[in-house]
Amino acid sequence: MGEILVRNGYVYDPLNNVNGEVMDIGIKNGKIVDPSEIDVSRAKVIDARGKIVMPGGVDMHAHVAGPKVNSARVMMPSDHYNSCMKLLRGVHRSGTGKCTPSTFLTGYRYARMGWTTVVEPASPPLKTLHTHEEMDDIPMVDKLCFLLLDSNRILLEYLSEGDLDKATALVKWLLEATKCYAVKIVDPGVAVLWSWGKGYGLDIADQIPPDNITPRDIIVGLCKISQRLGLPHSIHVHCNRLGIPGNYETTIKTMEATSHLSNGEINIHITHAQFNSYAGESWFDIRSGGEEVAEVLNKCAHVSLDAGQIDFGTAITMTADAPFEFALYHLARWKWGGAEVENEAAAGIVPFKYRRRNFVNTVQWCIGLELILLAKDLWRVVLTTDHPNGAPFTRYPKIIALLMSKKCREEMFKKVSKKGLSRSVLPSIDRELDFYDIAIITRAAPAKLLGLEKFKGHLGVGADADVAIYDIDPEEVDPSRDYARVKEAFKRAYCTIKGGEIVVREGEIVKEVFGDTIAVKFREGHDEAFLKELRERFERYYTVRFSNYWIPDHKLRSLRYVYC
């Protein structure tokens, strides 16, 4: 690994308060160092004059690996024969797919856009070995994996008994056994009800039989556990009643559910908030609840969210919210895939086409943008498309252009449903983000919310050398008028550096590297007495043996621990 010097670029590094200053960035042994330490005679020098230099992007929520992504690949052959990347011998491999690209293509596409860290946000514990094996095949990016815990049979028993100590010990053991990073909650409790074919429209205060427990109890319980364990990321919540008109009230209740637990820090992350911000009573009078949700976000300092913006075109919805997917299938009338993981979770997959002329889809499109544009504190907002639910991650450049330019949005208003627009406040929003704001919502904020701000999402000394350089001159180009240039620039990075290696040059892959899988590890060991009890329950409920459940370290290509 050599030395690299990035010269004279306009650096946007929000975590270090660098806003468009012309600076040099030095890279040595995969880390950012002071430029004076670089020996210019030996180093590769990249001339970034008139270009933007940002930290590598961090995608906080993208379903890129795991059993349900694989099922979607099988379900959608049409997604694959219409798009392919050719093999370039010695440089990169081939691949196919738009919405659910093959693992290698996923990595290449991220790198080409300048993204270097990605989070697979929902993996049922039992299937996490598969998720890890698939993530090991995703090159160019560092990977994290969140653990689905909301419907875990044993956990729910402990929570309904009110035994928080044992529940904490269980979560601790599960996170370490499966090499995951944080707790994901998907429509809490719904997979339990789905076992009986019920669960559609489960609200936050409803009872979940057979345990005497409500989704609110699960959220609060897991939030407490997450705090006790000192996990770097807060709980990652997909709220109840996703995709049902009128669900913004549930979302607001969820946001407020953990306010009493916070001492000023962020303790709940509402994911793909767009799908949870619908006002109105039914699909016929749906309107945007983005304003209301953004208002609560601005008020509550303990909440962060990601947008889950949609883009028009074909997408594949896949979530652990199985009853909703079954309902969606009856709307879309195309294909449906369902799966259930014993004791732990359920999932559904439905391909869906978002249409411009459809007013419901237009409302959805408005909400995601509203949420970002109405947020006062961008450090608690993240740009995502919930890939591939809202749109593939390759649409980020398009969404960045929409956020940076009112003119771009107005161009789109001409193409979308007028009825849908009239039910949202987006046309009245004048805010335009600048490059610094974009660097926050795509890099700094997600890194900070994930608790990775020590080594990801910034360009300070000691950070990982993940750098993206975009060929656009902020002095010359006015993003609000020249939005097409912005889109082009973010589509293909001029140069991407991953872990101190140049992987993309002028939008083309030049080298394939493999990143690490980041997981939490606890300094304290596990309680032997508890493990004995857990083993008993395990052998009673599961089809796998307790001793086979733990994923050994050597199964993973490259593991990097974050201690807590």
Next chain:
Amino acid sequence: MVRRVVLTPRRVFKVPVEAEKVSPDVFAGLSLDDIKKLKVHEGNRECELGELFEVREEGSGEEVTIVLEGDFSKVSRVGEGMSTGEIVVNGDIGSFVGYKMRGGKITVKGNAGSWLGAQMAGGTIEVFGNAGDHIGAAPRGLRRGKGMSKGMIIVHGNVGAEAGAGMVKGAIIIEGSCAALPGYGMTGGTILIKGDCAGKAGAHMSGGRIVVCGYLPEVLPSFYIDSVVPSVKVKKMKLEGPFYLFLGDALEDPKCGGRLFVHVGKNPHLGEFMKLVEEVEEVD
């Protein structure tokens, strides 16, 4: 005046050749040397058209007729997306002939492979031998109603399974017999089978017509009997019956927009339906 471009294989191909550039739209306006330099794939190897085929030219003019002489059974995607001109194949040809074609004419004197005229949106294809599976169909995984949307396919021999799957409009005329599942998920258009059909005709259809003039082993239980009609007219051809008229597929669409005509004389085992129709007529 018509310009004829004649292609002959230089050798027997062992691996499939993908020749989507062999189309009158591409050849029009190109000189013979440029045509020879067009890129085609032999297996995973990219090579020039002139490397694999002997190319010669006869006559000159705006309109192009491509003549394929010899064994082309390993060559696929000929005439992909063509909108004008003509292709004449004097022998067998591989799969995906006329894939997404919009106009013009393709004549195959021998047999054709699978996916003949898949997703075609205009023009005419005539095959004098047999054709493979999925003629005029939508590729795998697409929504119903993404198949052939216009134009005509005439096959003088037999065809394979799933002819006209997902078809929207246009006509497929099969002189010989046909394997299972003709008109799978079709939403419009006409399929005429002059010979026998192996069964499951019109599964998941929600519109359009299928006419079976020969033997059909069974009608799917999700079809309703409507009446017996004396004759059916397809593309100005009058087919003498009588025919049973079934409506379906009730599983796909409760409105039962699809119509399945089955010849009465060739299918004595469907006599039960005749009794039903007669009973209803007596009541009326």
